[in-house]
Amino acid sequence: MAGSIRDVLVPTGVRPSTEVAVNAVVEISRDAFDAVVMDLDGVITDTASLHEKAWKRMFDGFMATLAPHEGQDLAPFENEDYRRYVDGMPRFDGARGFLTARGITVADQKVHALAAQKDNDFQDLLVKEGVRLIPGAQSLLIALRRSGFRTAIVSASRNCSAVLSRAGLSDFFDASVDGVVAGELGLPGKPHPAVYLEAAGRLRTPPERSVVVEDALAGVEAGHRGGFGLVVGVDRGGHGQELLDHGANVIVSDLAGLGVASSAMEGPRL
Numbered sequence: 001m002a003g004s005i006r007d008v009l010v011p012t013g014v015r016p017s018t019e020v021a022v023n024a025v026v027e028i029s030r031d032a033f034d035a036v037v038m039d040l041d042g043v044i045t046d047t048a049s050l051h052e053k054a055w056k057r058m059f060d061g062f063m064a065t066l067a068p069h070e071g072q073d074l075a076p077f078e079n080e081d082y083r084r085y086v087d088g089m090p091r092f093d094g095a096r097g098f099l100t101a102r103g104i105t106v107a108d109q110k111v112h113a114l115a116a117q118k119d120n121d122f123q124d125l126l127v128k129e130g131v132r133l134i135p136g137a138q139s140l141l142i143a144l145r146r147s148g149f150r151t152a153i154v155s156a157s158r159n160c161s162a163v164l165s166r167a168g169l170s171d172f173f174d175a176s177v178d179g180v181v182a183g184e185l186g187l188p189g190k191p192h193p194a195v196y197l198e199a200a201g202r203l204r205t206p207p208e209r210s211v212v213v214e215d216a217l218a219g220v221e222a223g224h225r226g227g228f229g230l231v232v233g234v235d236r237g238g239h240g241q242e243l244l245d246h247g248a249n250v251i252v253s254d255l256a257g258l259g260v261a262s263s264a265m266e267g268p269r270l
């Protein structure tokens with residue numbers, strides 16, 4: 001594996017010490033790897049702001065229909081609520097968690113309806129406002145394709161292909177394992193490695209010849225448990241140590257820290 005990582009001289013699969021691993025500059029080469037499997041939200045696209053807006057629209061609209069009641073807090077949904085109750089959670093659990101925290105009791109059927117409404121609002125916002133790309137995402141994808149890497153996207157989202165298409169990035173990936181595919185195949189979500197292993201399988205590449213790029217704790221843990229050759233944790237929020245603890249081999253503070261070695265092994269693919 002020597003030569004696969006520049007500036008961070010650690011054998012793949014061995015957890016490096018924090019001193020060299022955080023804010024690392026990592027260069028991946030075709031000598032060591034054949035494929036790169038990436039998470040979507042937080043690595044390639046930034047749809048968190050759209051999700052937050054959709055939750056707010058739905059919750060504020062719903063709470064406006066309720067008569068004030070002892071023990072209920074009907075104040076507008078705030079960013080703090082987003083981070084504490086719904087970010088990264090399955091839709092139903094997020095909706096239920098927020099309502100419970102506000103002292104609002106409703107039947108499961110109503111929670112499902114509210115969660116479905118949030119998804120409709122999200123899709124609406126996706127069309128109207130578009131998708132913001134994480135800085136460096138497109139140039140990284142271009143560099144990977146030019147060097148002959150096979151690429152896949154792995155996301156829990158059922159809106160993954162809509163987001164990729166809206167961002168104009170559909171053609172950059174050879175395979176996709178999103179919430180729809182995982183549902184069809186009955187694959188457990190991250191931190192179980194099943195979705196990442198399915199992606200590597202679709203790229204016809206063994207995990208040890210594949211790189212995982214992730215920003216979530218559950219995601220790096222999935223890559224580590226799946227035996228992937230290199231798990232890169234993307235940390236823009238100062239949670240590098242936690243990512244390392246969950247199985248990342250190296251931490252980059254943004255995608256500029258992830259380089260692609262030029263290789264003569266294959267010609268350009270784009």
Ligand SMILES: [Mg+2]
Pocket residue numbers: 039040041042043214215216
């Ligand atoms: Mg993510």
